[in-house]
Amino acid sequence: SKHVIKNIPWTTAKDFTVERGQQQIEELISTWDIHESWLHHSEFLEEEELKDSKRYHYRACWGLPTRRKPIPRATASVYFVIVISKLKPDTAPVEVFYRLESSRQIRRPEQCQFREKWLQDIIENKIVCAERL
Numbered sequence: 001s002k003h004v005i006k007n008i009p010w011t012t013a014k015d016f017t018v019e020r021g022q023q024q025i026e027e028l029i030s031t032w033d034i035h036e037s038w039l040h041h042s043e044f045l046e047e048e049e050l051k052d053s054k055r056y057h058y059r060a061c062w063g064l065p066t067r068r069k070p071i072p073r074a075t076a077s078v079y080f081v082i083v084i085s086k087l088k089p090d091t092a093p094v095e096v097f098y099r100l101e102s103s104r105q106i107r108r109p110e111q112c113q114f115r116e117k118w119l120q121d122i123i124e125n126k127i128v129c130a131e132r133l
Helices: 018-031 116-132
Strands: 038-049 053-063 076-085 094-100
Touching: 018 038, 018 053, 018 076, 018 094, 076 116
Parallel strands: none
Antiparallel strands: 038 053, 053 076, 076 094
8 A cells, every 4th residue: 555645734935934834843743653652842943045045944853761761862853944935936835855864865745754763763873873982
């Protein structure tokens, strides 16, 4: 069976605010198929002015706290960019991209379903590295 990619209706450029962007990232994350034991917080990082767009950078930091270890040994970050084109009408929806901290691959939510395994891999790799040190 084909995996359905869940996405959300993104706000238009004219209705965009930094806060709205963060709310929408949270909305997107809520569609991801991730076990409830994962906790995260998201934050706005910076605004970037380019010739033909404005980019808003956010980060969601993930961890797996447990009763025995309430502070996770490692965390995994997902970086989001919301792009507002200066070339398209302001009624057009914003564009959204994300990438994992360990990867240069840029993904679009409408083209790629997020996988919990990506977070697990980042955290496992960090723990392995820390244990080697």
